Amino acid sequence: MLPISALSALLAATLSLELANAHGVHNARAHHDIAKRQTTAVALAASTSSSAASAAATTSSAAASGASGATTAAPSGTSAATTAAAVSGTGSYNVPPLSAINSAMPSGATPTLSTTFSPGAQPTYSGAPVIPAKFIFSSADWPALDRIPPTDSDQVKEWMKELDGHDIPDITPTVDGECASDPQAAAQAQQRGWWTCGGWTSGNDIVACPEKNTWGVSFDDGPAPYSEKLLKYLDDHDLSATFFVVGSRVVSYPDILIAEYMAGHEISVHTWSHHPLTAMTNEQIVAELGWTRHAIQTVLGVTPTTMRPPFGDIDNRVRAISNAMGLRPIIWTTGPGGPFDTNDWRVPAGEHTGTESFATFESILGNASTMDTGFIVLEHDLFEITVDLAVGYTLDAALTHNPPFKLESIGECLSIPMNDMYHETATTDIVGANSTSDSTSSNSTSGSSSAASGNGATGLRLPSSAFVGVAAAAVAAVFAGSL
Numbered sequence: 001m002l003p004i005s006a007l008s009a010l011l012a013a014t015l016s017l018e019l020a021n022a023h024g025v026h027n028a029r030a031h032h033d034i035a036k037r038q039t040t041a042v043a044l045a046a047s048t049s050s051s052a053a054s055a056a057a058t059t060s061s062a063a064a065s066g067a068s069g070a071t072t073a074a075p076s077g078t079s080a081a082t083t084a085a086a087v088s089g090t091g092s093y094n095v096p097p098l099s100a101i102n103s104a105m106p107s108g109a110t111p112t113l114s115t116t117f118s119p120g121a122q123p124t125y126s127g128a129p130v131i132p133a134k135f136i137f138s139s140a141d142w143p144a145l146d147r148i149p150p151t152d153s154d155q156v157k158e159w160m161k162e163l164d165g166h167d168i169p170d171i172t173p174t175v176d177g178e179c180a181s182d183p184q185a186a187a188q189a190q191q192r193g194w195w196t197c198g199g200w201t202s203g204n205d206i207v208a209c210p211e212k213n214t215w216g217v218s219f220d221d222g223p224a225p226y227s228e229k230l231l232k233y234l235d236d237h238d239l240s241a242t243f244f245v246v247g248s249r250v251v252s253y254p255d256i257l258i259a260e261y262m263a264g265h266e267i268s269v270h271t272w273s274h275h276p277l278t279a280m281t282n283e284q285i286v287a288e289l290g291w292t293r294h295a296i297q298t299v300l301g302v303t304p305t306t307m308r309p310p311f312g313d314i315d316n317r318v319r320a321i322s323n324a325m326g327l328r329p330i331i332w333t334t335g336p337g338g339p340f341d342t343n344d345w346r347v348p349a350g351e352h353t354g355t356e357s358f359a360t361f362e363s364i365l366g367n368a369s370t371m372d373t374g375f376i377v378l379e380h381d382l383f384e385i386t387v388d389l390a391v392g393y394t395l396d397a398a399l400t401h402n403p404p405f406k407l408e409s410i411g412e413c414l415s416i417p418m419n420d421m422y423h424e425t426a427t428t429d430i431v432g433a434n435s436t437s438d439s440t441s442s443n444s445t446s447g448s449s450s451a452a453s454g455n456g457a458t459g460l461r462l463p464s465s466a467f468v469g470v471a472a473a474a475v476a477a478v479f480a481g482s483l
């Protein structure tokens with residue numbers, strides 16, 4: 001199998017080409033169309049796996065034979081070889097100046113894991129099982145990467161039984177998880193408890209840290225090659241975070257997931273394929289959550305008790321299914337002026353600059369310091385760019401803020417002991433501990449979040465999923481060609 005550096009070189013090279021194509025797209029709708037096209041491209045790549053594999057092999061050997069094996073980003077119309085040397089990062093984390101962080105940024109060296117853990121390694125929290133036997137990916141064991149898994153498998157049929165005895169609301173799936181695509185569902189957003197259109201939350205959703213000036217730090221969409229850079233920063237500063245991981249990335253980068261977990265960070269479910277859950281059937285939602293749970297359990301030996309819906313796209317049906325499967329939803333805070341989304345994912349997409357994303361983050365900190373509770377912010381560790389923004393800028397800004405912020409993982413800020421973050425080690429059922437006992441839960445009608453009804457979520461589309469899909473095609477092709 002190719003070493004991880006070659007894998008990530010391939011991933012980054014593929015991403016940069018796609019991002020170059022996406023460059024210049026400035027509205028969510030068009031962006032969404034790109035997502036659809038790229039989903040098609042992923043399907044094509046998968047269905048012609050032998051040619052995809054040979055194309056991938058060519059690309060990766062080209063990337064690997066490039067200068068020092070470092071990945072070269074390829075902004076359109078520019079020679080990757082000449083730009084690669086142009087910007088080098090500074091400081092102990094090798095982060096470029098803020099003004100150089102944009103979609104044309106050349107890639108830096110892929111970090112290597114400073115510590116790897118063997119099977120049998122012992123996590124430090126109470127009652128934790130040891131790390132299981134080494135994970136070896138076999139495509140026969142898993143659904144296709146980055147696509148909604150089929151629902152006719154024995155596994156999904158078995159997991160469907162977990163809904164028995166639970167009241168799953170009979171809500172029709174949305175068109176594609178976007179308010180604008182589905183005016184009828186949008187008009188019923190409150191009854192549906194649809195977060196995407198109006199910020200509706202309900203029941204036991206976690207949407208903030210209880211204590212004022214406390215930031216529950218989290219990163220979505222990994223594990224990925226640049227997560228290690230973030231892990232080093234968190235370790236150096238003695239910080240813990242919550243990682244919302246995508247199942248398709250978990251089986252692609254198991255050692256990175258283990259490094260996150262063994263460093264004392266929390267691991268939570270962020271679905272298998274990173275598509276909007278409200279647009280899926282009950283069976284598809286079960287498949288998305290079930291396969292991700294299973295991937296994490298296979299690699300770490302534990303099953304999370306929490307989940308985050310991609311794009312925050314949750315309604316009372318998705319909520320009820322998640323809770324029935326033992327997964328308590330966690331979303332990011334809707335503060336004064338809107339949801340706390342750094343828009344970091346828009347930087348690799350060419351829609352925002354690093355400077356703009358950081359300004360958004362500083363505005364979030366300003367708003368957060370006016371709140372009576374703490375807060376949760378959306379950031380990502382999938383891309384080098386988003387990791388650089390966190391490691392070079394946002395985390396430092398929060399640590400040096402006046403008034404000072406306390407940075408904790410989400411479980412930590414809620415005083416949930418680590419053992420209760422996983423089913424195998426839980427002594428208290430945090431999924432069953434609903435809003436009656438959790439003062440941070442709220443629903444917009446209860447008035448805690450007046451901004452929510454004006455939304456702020458409409459601008460919050462679309463995703464990294466377009467790019468994740470492309471990355472996955474590359475990774476899948478490599479696996480297909482090497483196993």
Ligand SMILES: *[C@@H]1O[C@H](CO)[C@@H](O)[C@H](O)[C@H]1NC(C)=O
Nearest residue numbers: 190191193200201202443445
């Ligand atoms: C919010 O709570 C009110 C009652 O407090 C309830 O009528 C309403 O349906 C809830 N909204 C959502 C979105 O769950």
Ligand SMILES: *[C@@H]1O[C@H](CO)[C@@H](O)[C@H](O)[C@H]1NC(C)=O
Nearest residue numbers: 202203204432433434435436
């Ligand atoms: C909260 O939990 C209690 C007891 O477990 C239950 O009776 C109640 O219906 C739950 N409320 C919600 C909103 O889920």
Ligand SMILES: *[C@@H]1O[C@H](CO)[C@@H](O)[C@H](O)[C@H]1NC(C)=O
Nearest residue numbers: 335336337338360363364367
């Ligand atoms: C912060 O709050 C202000 C005032 O409500 C608003 O204009 C701004 O968009 C908010 N910024 C963020 C990132 O939430």
